[in-house]
Amino acid sequence: MSVRHAILGLLHYQDMHGYRIKRHMEQHFGNMWSINYGQIYPNLKKMEEEGLVTKKEVARSGTPSRKLYSITPAGKEVFSQWLVSDPQGTMLLRDPFLLRFVFFGFGSKDRTLGLVDEQIRSYETQLEKRRENMRRRQRQGIYVRQMGELGLLLNEMILEWLKRSRKEIAESSDGDIPTELMELSLD
Amino acid sequence: MSVRHAILGLLHYQDMHGYRIKRHMEQHFGNMWSINYGQIYPNLKKMEEEGLVTKKEVARSGTPSRKLYSITPAGKEVFSQWLVSDPQGTMLLRDPFLLRFVFFGFGSKDRTLGLVDEQIRSYETQLEKRRENMRRRQRQGIYVRQMGELGLLLNEMILEWLKRSRKEIAESSDGDIPTELMELSLD
DNA sequence: CCTCTCATGTAAGACGTTACATGATTCA
DNA sequence: TGAATCATGTAACGTCTTACATGAGAGG
DSSP, X not given: OHHHHHHHHHHHHOOBOHHHHHHHHHHHTTTOOXXXXXXXXXXXXXXXXXXXXXXXXXXXXXXXXXXXXXXXXXXXXXXXXXXXXXXXXXXXXXXXXXXXXXXXXXXXXXXXXXXXXXXXXXXXXXXXXXXHHHHHGGGSOHHHHHHHHHHHHHXXXXXXXXXXXXXXXXXXXXXXXXXXXXXXXXX | OHHHHHHXXXXXXOOBOHHHHHHHHHHHTTTOOOOOHHHHHHHHHHHHHTTSEEXXXXXXXXXXXXXXXXXXXXXXXXXXXXXXXXXXXXXXXXXXXXXXXXXXXXXXXXXXXHHHHHHHHHHHHHHHHHHHHHHXXXXXXXXXXXXXXXXXXXXXXXXXXXXXXXXXXXXXXXXXXXXXXXXOSOO
């Protein structure tokens, strides 16, 4: 369960409450992660019960009181173990556009080009934001900065790939898109 | 639910049984996806009940009989609707190594370098395989080929990034790794 | 003989997302 | 005045993974 470990990791920097954990998480990961409150709050609760974190309630007039969480020695121990353990499993890229992309041969070329253009625009906007964040990240440590760098590189790579693909699609004739499955390596 | 649509997409090429669907899926997606039988078989069952696919049982001596699934017109309709709908949500990259990476500042440099080296080796091996597959993919349609291309580019990019990071880590002194969180953009 | 690939499936549990409810403050 | 941000949380639902069970054939 990686969310727990990520939370414990962030609490090494400083005490935090749920709302901030969410924000920091997304930014620490070069904006390649999403996480939601449905994961954070229940996890904090459970970890408190397990003695990995402690809660300090900071009452404020009106708005809900902030709940500041701190990591305990037990929490640090769990985190350290995880940090040095070797990571099981490989990289997974999940993308609703890319999933459609492989099947665009079964759709109309016009619609396909429209969707590709939308993606290009979207990644161009994101790229701007990532470059902005990168400037602010210059004074972070190596690891956080490198992670931001990776996010940037990924964004740039996909943009270029999209543009190249767009060109190839635009220039293609229908015959270029076989609707028969050619076996790749096996069978 | 994207698995269903992906299955329907593959059935456009030809009739298939569960085991093959799994293999093809992984290869169609530039080896960036994983999928398991716990998703495939129940989905095929449900889709048959819903009339999106039909089953033809091909008995064979001894081994379990193959269950060949074909897409129905209703299935094609559902798929087409999905294909032209605009994709909700953005790219997600989940990687157990990368998750640890951002926190390596809290671990030992030696162990960190060891883990990075392991990753480099692993991606080098994968790169070989991907290049192999790419050669075989030359006669696929644009979209499948481009997807394979993306897998390759991603692999190459990460490898370079890992090597650059490794260098920077090796050359770093402890002072380069702040253990205080500097706020990025907000707060 | 042993391991790998082919082939199907289920059950339990872990994990993640979405939608909802609540309400103050800040800024345009 | 209305939207965005800050802030906490839960319930229901969906999805995904893991582990198990079964068994034949091929190839080293």
